[in-house]
Every structure is written in structure tokens, then in C-alpha cells.
Amino acid sequence: MASIRDQFEIPGKMKTWSLALIGIGGAALLYGMFTKGFSKDEHEQVHFWGTLMYNTIFWTLICNASMFFICITTLAMGGWQQSFRRIPEAISTLVPVFGVITFAVLLYVVLGHKHHIYHWLDAKAVANDPILRGKKGFLNPNFFIIWTTLTIGLWSLLGWRMRQISREADEAPFTQESGARYIYRGTVRAALFLVWFALTVGSTVPWLWMMSIDAHWYSTMYSWYTFASSFVSGMSLVALWVIYLKNKGYLELTTQEHLHDIGKFMFAFSIFWTYLWFSQYMLIWYANIPEETVYFKHRVQGPYKGIFFLNLIINFICPLLILMKRSAKRNYTLVTFMAVLIIFGHWIDFYQMVMGSLSKDHVTLGWLDFGILAFFVGTMIFMTSRSLASKPLVPKYHPFLKESIIHQV
Amino acid sequence: MAKKKFVVGCFDDEAVLFPAVKKVRAAGYKIHDVYTPFAVHGLDHAMGLRETSLHTAGFIYGITGTSTALGGISWILVKDWPLNFGGKPNFSLPAWIPVTFELTVLFAAVGMVLTFCYLCQLAPFVRKHHFHPRATDDLFVMAIECTDKTNVDDLQAFLSSNGAIETNVQVAETGWWLGTYDMEEKNLEHSNTVVA
Numbered sequence: 001m002a003s004i005r006d007q008f009e010i011p012g013k014m015k016t017w018s019l020a021l022i023g024i025g026g027a028a029l030l031y032g033m034f035t036k037g038f039s040k041d042e043h044e045q046v047h048f049w050g051t052l053m054y055n056t057i058f059w060t061l062i063c064n065a066s067m068f069f070i071c072i073t074t075l076a077m078g079g080w081q082q083s084f085r086r087i088p089e090a091i092s093t094l095v096p097v098f099g100v101i102t103f104a105v106l107l108y109v110v111l112g113h114k115h116h117i118y119h120w121l122d123a124k125a126v127a128n129d130p131i132l133r134g135k136k137g138f139l140n141p142n143f144f145i146i147w148t149t150l151t152i153g154l155w156s157l158l159g160w161r162m163r164q165i166s167r168e169a170d171e172a173p174f175t176q177e178s179g180a181r182y183i184y185r186g187t188v189r190a191a192l193f194l195v196w197f198a199l200t201v202g203s204t205v206p207w208l209w210m211m212s213i214d215a216h217w218y219s220t221m222y223s224w225y226t227f228a229s230s231f232v233s234g235m236s237l238v239a240l241w242v243i244y245l246k247n248k249g250y251l252e253l254t255t256q257e258h259l260h261d262i263g264k265f266m267f268a269f270s271i272f273w274t275y276l277w278f279s280q281y282m283l284i285w286y287a288n289i290p291e292e293t294v295y296f297k298h299r300v301q302g303p304y305k306g307i308f309f310l311n312l313i314i315n316f317i318c319p320l321l322i323l324m325k326r327s328a329k330r331n332y333t334l335v336t337f338m339a340v341l342i343i344f345g346h347w348i349d350f351y352q353m354v355m356g357s358l359s360k361d362h363v364t365l366g367w368l369d370f371g372i373l374a375f376f377v378g379t380m381i382f383m384t385s386r387s388l389a390s391k392p393l394v395p396k397y398h399p400f401l402k403e404s405i406i407h408q409v
Numbered sequence: 410m411a412k413k414k415f416v417v418g419c420f421d422d423e424a425v426l427f428p429a430v431k432k433v434r435a436a437g438y439k440i441h442d443v444y445t446p447f448a449v450h451g452l453d454h455a456m457g458l459r460e461t462s463l464h465t466a467g468f469i470y471g472i473t474g475t476s477t478a479l480g481g482i483s484w485i486l487v488k489d490w491p492l493n494f495g496g497k498p499n500f501s502l503p504a505w506i507p508v509t510f511e512l513t514v515l516f517a518a519v520g521m522v523l524t525f526c527y528l529c530q531l532a533p534f535v536r537k538h539h540f541h542p543r544a545t546d547d548l549f550v551m552a553i554e555c556t557d558k559t560n561v562d563d564l565q566a567f568l569s570s571n572g573a574i575e576t577n578v579q580v581a582e583t584g585w586w587l588g589t590y591d592m593e594e595k596n597l598e599h600s601n602t603v604v605a
Contacts, residue, residue: 282503288495324468326460408450 005250006392010385018385021378028371036368046116046358049109051368053117054354056102057209058233058347059376060095060152061201061226065234067092067159068197069265071190074162077183079403080261083253083394087241089166090387091234092159097383098376099152106148106209110141117358119215131216139212147208151200158193165189169395179399201227213357217295219284225276226353232269232315233346235262236339241384243332243339250393253405256330260409263329266342270319273346277312298360299352307352307363314345347373412580414555415441416564417540418573419548423449425572426549430455432571433553438564441552444544463528467521474516478509538581552579 029052036048066088073081081088108114115122119132120139126132132139165186174182206226211218219225239262245251284292299308318341328334355364395401420426426443430452433440440456482505486492491499526532544550551573553564565576 278503278506282506285503288497326464 004252004394004396006394006396008245008250008385008388008393010389011248014381014385018378018381021374022382023378025371025373025375025378028368029375032368032371042116043359045114047364048368049105049114049117050355050358051364051372052105053102053109053209054350055347055369055372055376056098056105057354058230058350059380060098060102061230062234062237062343062346063091063094063098063380064155064159064197064201065231066238067095067155067162067193068201068231069234069238070162070166071193071197074186074190075194077187077400079400080258080407082398082401082404083407084238084242084245084251084258085166085395086388086391086393087245088234088238089163090384091237091241091380092163093387094380094383095159096152096156097379099156103148103152107145110144118212120212135215138208139215144208147204151205154196155193155200158189158196161189162186162193166395166398167391169398169401170392171397173397174399183399201230210353213354214295216291219280219295221276221280225273225280228269228273228276229346229349232266232273233343235265235269236342237380238262239266239335239339240343241388243336245388245393246332253394253401255407257407257409258404259332259335260326260329261407263323263335263338266335266338267319267323267329270315270323270342274312274316277316295357299356303361303363304352304356307348307356307365311345311349311352314341315349318345412582414559414561415540415552415579415581416555416559416561416568417577417579418551418553418565418568418571419541419543419575420551420572421548421574422572423549426551427452427455429568429571429573430551433551433568436567438559439554439556441554444540444550444552446545446547446549449549461528463521463524466524467517470520471513471517473520474513475509477516478512479505482508538579540579540581 032048032051036044037052039045069088070081070085070092073085109117110121113121115125118139120126120135121141126136137143165182168182201223203223206223207218210226211222239259242251242254242259242262246254281296284296298304319338322328322334323338328338351365351369418429420429426449430440430443434457443452443456445452483500487499494501494504497504531537540552541548541550551568553568555561555564561578565578568576
């Protein structure tokens with residue numbers, strides 16, 4: 001073990017770049033906030049807060065997907081992820097950070113009574129609308145705030161507990177009994193996180209945060225669709241970090257075999273995402289009922305047509321054809337390219353999910369979107385690298401580590 | 410259809426099998442196959458087998474299924490017998506996707522199973538030779554193909570010295586139909602062996 005480089009040192013260049021991105025993004029964010037966010041014009045307000053909303057939600061969810069990955073592999077008694085598990089763990093330390101930003105934005109929208117974003121905030125409209133009245137138990141400010149607080153708080157807390165238990169594997173070797181107990185404790189904590197994850201990302205939270213923008217419309221598949229989007233982007237993010245660290249000479253125990261399995265997740269969940277995309281679209285297209293097609297009308301036939309189909313090409317056709325081959329999933333360059341493409345594709349997907357409902361007449365994609373994106377990418381790189389540097393890259397006494405070292409696909 | 414002579418070595422431990430496979434290959438013997446009770450990771454690399462092209466075949470079968478479905482349905486519903494379903498256009502792609510998906514899977518699955526059977530020379534009523542009945546239970550059975558230059562006794566001794574708990578010599582059918590083994594036989598200029 002002596003020869004393993006298990007302490008990550010943040011390269012100066014990375015720090016500079018991430019801070020530069022945060023600076024550019026922060027400037028765009030502040031400029032947008034004062035020119036648009038607090039302007040008198042309601043369209044400008046909706047543009048700014050909507051853009052901020054989909055970015056915060058996207059980044060919170062994909063960072064949380066890393067913790068989901070750790071928990072699901074822990075619960076399934078997976079061993080192969082041990083050699084690089086500190087990467088998803090480090091990414092998941094961003095959940096509290098991005099979670100607080102999301103919470104602040106959503107709180108501002110709800111308490112600031114932005115009923116152009118959430119139509120159900122308008123009490124008068126709700127009272128006169130039988131559909132919104134029927135949803136009042138779910139779509140009301142009190143429930144929204146309590147549930148959002150609980151969601152972000154428990155994601156952070158349960159994720160933190162998972163990371164704590166991972167650190168125990170750094171300290172001292174386990175005996176047979178203490179090792180078995182350690183694995184058992186890990187599965188209990190993972191199961192707790194997953195139950196809460198299913199109750200939030202798997203069902204309520206995407207309905208509450210994003211689907212309720214179209215307060216009349218609903219789709220039961222929406223949450224699964226959002227989950228698939230965030231998970232495939234989350235795995236792509238993990239792949240990017242693995243490749244980056246490999247190129248810097250770290251993670252000697254992680255090989256192409258591990259990359260191959262991460263690539264499989266990227267490939268499989270791209271197809272799973274498409275399956276949900278299509279199921280949601282086809283049923284509504286087939287039934288052709290006005291109150292359901294209202295969601296797709298301006299996306300398929302209106303100004304969002306280009307983005308809508310670009311989304312499908314980037315997130316389905318490209319992964320399907322490019323990542324299908326075994327050699328592609330083991331090729332650093334191709335996986336890097338596909339990971340960036342997939343993250344961008346799902347960011348665009350979140351864009352059309354939120355802004356497609358808020359700004360139906362014209363596509364608003366512009367400097368504000370990319371500025372805020374730069375802010376989040378910069379924060380992600382900065383915080384993840386700090387978290388990676390703060391602990392060993394390999395949990396060297398983990399009972400399953402050997403399984404990861406000899407992992408073969 | 411030809412018969413060939415094999416020297417068979419049985420191993421009871423994976424950890425013994427791997428070095429033995431490497432040594433047998435290094436000594437220049439041709440391993441016909443290693444029969445194991447379960448899938449042994451890395452054994453294909455140790456034996457120097459090339460990667461199968463079964464999945465490439467599967468992709469081609471899948472594409473065939475996709476184009477059959479899309480071509481078939483669009484010809485029927487647009488050109489040959491257009492019907493009005495609830496005012497939808499005749500060319501209504503979303504409605505065809507489930508069928509296209511199913512045909513893709515069907516073509517790929519059936520095609521790959523048949524190709525697999527062909528590659529492994531399996532078919533109904535074909536009896537394959539079993540080198541050792543315990544190969545499906547707890548023994549790792551290595552079969553080495555003999556040429557007319559192979560010294561059977563030497564080879565058996567070599568296997569035993571590398572940890573084989575049991576060795577014997579068997580004569581077996583090599584294939585049933587245009588098999589790869591028959592083609593290899595020509596390369597080896599192998600005369601039919603009848604004595605065991």
C-alpha cells in the first residue's frame with residue numbers, strides 16, 4: 001500500500017480555473033439578479049428565477065445521484081466501486097451546498113408569491129379552479145416549504161452519515177466480526193437513504209419543484225424521468241472525475257474494468273431515460289386529450305421544437321450508437337466526450353422542462369443560462385476537489401477493497 | 410466428421426488451474442477447451458481466446474429487426490392499406506415504436522441464440538462428448554488436442570506435475586456440421602487417430 005498515491009493534491013491550475021468559472025458565473029448571476037430578478041417586468045423576473053431554478057435543481061439532483069450510487073451499490077453488497085468510491089462521496093458533499101441554494105431560491109419564489117412561476121401560489125385562482133382546488137393538499141406553500149426543508153435536510157444528513165461510515169475504513173484493519181458488523185451498519189444507513197430517496201426524487205420532489213409549474217398538468221412518470229436524467233448525468237460526472245484523476249496519476253487501483261462498468265451505467269440509463277421519455281410522450285400523443293397535450297404542444301410544434309428533438313438525439317441516439325461497443329466504454333477519450341455530452345444534454349433537458357413551461361413563446365437560452373451554468377460547474381469543481389483532497393482516495397481497510405482490485409468485466 | 414484424440418487433465422482448484430493453463434500453453438500444447446462447473450473470471454484471457462463476435466452479430470440482427478418493422482408497418486399503413494385511426498396521420502411514428510422495439514429484440518434474441526448454437530455446435534438430438542461427468546459438479550477439466558507428434562505419456566506426466574489430480578486419454582467426435590474443428594484439422598494435417 002505504500003506505493004499508492006492516495007492523497008489528492010489540488011493542482012493550482014484547477015483551483016484557478018474553478019475560481020475563474022465561479023467569478024464569471026457569479027458576475028452573471030448578480031448582474032442577472034439585479035437587472036432581471038428584481039426588475040419590475042414580470043417576464044424578466046420569471047426568466048431569471050426560472051433559469052436559476054432549473055440550474056440549482058439540476059445540480060443538486062445530479063450531486064445527490066452520486067450518493068444514490070454509493071447507497072445502491074452498498075445495499076447490493078457491491079465490491080467493485082470501492083477503489084473509486086471517494087469520488088462519488090466527494091461529489092455528494094455538494095448536496096448541502098447546492099441544496100441550500102435551491103432552498104433559498106425556492107423559498108424566495110414561494111414566499112415572494114411568484115405566481116407566474118407557480119400558478120398555485122395565486123390563492124384567488126385556486127379558489128375558482130376545481131382542478132387546482134383538488135390539488136390543494138399537495139400544492140400549497142406550507143407543505144412545499146416543509147417538504148423541501150425535510151428533503152434537503154435529510155439528503156444532507158443521511159448522505160453525511162454514509163460518508164462518515166466510509167471514513168471508518170481508513171483507520172484500522174477489521175477483524176472478521178467487526179468487518180461483518182461494519183458491512184451491516186453500512187447497508188442499514190444506505191437503506192435509510194434509499195427509502196428517503198424514493199420518497200423524494202423517486203416521487204414527490206420533481207412533482208413539487210418542477211411539474212407544478214404546469215399546475216393543471218400532471219404525469220406520473222415525471223419523477224422517474226427526472227430521476228433517470230439526474231442519475232445518468234451523475235454517473236457521467238463520476239466518470240469525468242475518475243478519468244481526470246487517472247490522467248493525473250492517481251487511482252492506481254481503478255482500471256479500465258471499472259470505467260467499463262461506469263460506462264455501462266451511462267449507456268443503460270440513457271436508454272432507461274429514453275424509455276420513460278417515450279412512455280410519457282406516446283401515451284399523451286395517443287390519447288390526444290387537450291389537458292394532457294398542453295405540455296407537449298409548444299414543445300413539439302412550437303419554438304422549443306429544435307431543443308426538444310436535439311435533446312432526444314444527444315441523450316438517446318448518441319449514447320446508444322457511441323457507447324454500445326465494449327471498446328468505446330474502455331476508451332478514456334470517448335467516455336470523456338460522451339460524459340460531457342450527456343451532462344450537457346440533460347442540462348438542456350432540464351432547461352426545456354422548466355423554461356419550456358415558463359416562457360412558452362420564445363426560447364430564452366442565452367448568456368444568463370451559460371453564466372449560471374459556469375457558476376455551478378466552478379463550484380462543483382472547487383468543492384469536489386477540496387473534498388477529495390481532505391481524505392485518502394482509497395478506503396484502504398474496507399473489507400471489499402480486494403474485490404475491487406481484482407474486478408474484471 | 411472426424412475423431413480426434415484428447416489428453417484430459419482434471420483439476421480440483423481454480424488456483425492450480427490458472428498456472429497450469431499458462432504452462433500448458435507455454436509448452437506449446439493446444440488447449441481444446443477447459444470445462445468448468447461455473448464461469449471462471451479471467452480464464453478466457455489465460456487461455457488466449459479471442460473476444461466473441463456474437464454481439465456484433467446481435468447488433469446486425471437487431472438492426473434487421475428495426476428495419477423490418479419500420480419498413481413493414483410503413484408500407485402497410487401508408488401505401489398498401491391506409492386506414493384512418495382516430496384522425497391520426499397515416500405515417501404516425503410514435504405508435505409504431507413499441508412494435509419496432511419488440512421486433513428488434515425478437516430478431517436479436519432469436520438470431521443470437523441460433524448463432525450461439527451454431528458456434529457451439531449444439532442442436533437438438535446432437536450428443537456432445539463429455540470429457541468428465543464431474544465437470545458440471547466440482548472439477549475443472551482441461552482437454553488438450555493431440556497431433557500425431559504428441560507424446561501422450563509425456564503430456565500426462567506434465568499435467569500431473571502441474572497439479573492435475575486425474576489424467577486420461579479420450580477419443581471424441583470433433584464436430585457435426587461444417588464445424589470449425591474440421592477446418593482446423595486440415596491445418597494441422599492430422600491423420601485420423603483410432604487408438605486410444
